[in-house]
Amino acid sequence: MRAFEPVPMKASDHEAIRLLSRSLGRSSEPSRFGDLECQLVLKDESGRLIGWGRAAWWDPNDDSAPAGYYLSGVEIAREFQQRGYASRLTAARLAWIAQRAQQAWCVVNERNSESLRLQASFGFKEITRADHFGSVGFTGGSGVLLRKDLTEAARNLTADLI
Template identity: 40%
Template sequence: MNSMSGFADYRPGESEARADLTIRPAAPADLEPMLVLQELAGRPTYPQSLRAAIDDVGRLVVVAFAGDELAGWSKTHFYEERDGAAPAGQYLGGVEVAPDWRRRGVATALTDARLNWIAERAESAWYTVNVGNRASLELHRRWGFTEVARASSFHGVEFSGGAGLLLRADLNGNVATGRHTGTTPSTKGS
């Protein structure tokens, strides 16, 4: 099982100028900078798993570039079967943002891209998070995510402190917020 910890500090109202970003599906050439970003964040790297996710047409791995610099990346998961309270469906995976690019709209842009991609495939999106990750909870509030269940794990992810949340957002076929520049990936897995 994977463990969820090491999330960003919660600092409401603190932000810098929005970054001018290019958002696109990840390519195999993006793997190395994505792994470096994982290491900088003090998180474990799983190169084979990440490469498989990039190649999987049933998932989206998306990157945000500011010029030639990787500002962040994120992914989706598709679970074919229910796991306790967590149903089968399309799930948001974690968001990784480079320290120098935090609070500049990167996580918002990556989440917009993933939710728009999911909206082409499903009526709702699911998301799991540690109950103590206030920064992530606040980020996802703008898309209408609401709590469905609490447990120590969902779909193989164990939560530090033993408290995780399962949240759901109705997509109604459209979730665009218009909060970022760049492109929204929509062709992978069509």
């Protein structure tokens, strides 16, 4: 395994993911992730988890948000934040989605300015805002539905990034 490159998540990564998530004040539970998803991890040279990300098909059953492939989570250990690791995971997840669809979707809390900047850097555009999309609600703000068109040129560019 080459360090700092996204690789498929394994069951043996789940405990490190749980611990990372708790350290960030979150509650990710990788054992609940679906089987037909893009699930990736980044590790350092010693095999320590730097971060993880996933993308999956989601049908929110919501008039505001369509069914489609969504970026559905990324977490980076605090000591590795702001170094481009979330971008590496995002590029890899977009390449995965581009093999399956012409659009990628994302839902972000409007207060999460770092995530909104990250998505904007990949060409995501705001579609709408709401207090919830499907079963996903937002505390202290609204959610932002974002879309990125994955044209052939964009798919090739995204694939070149990983």
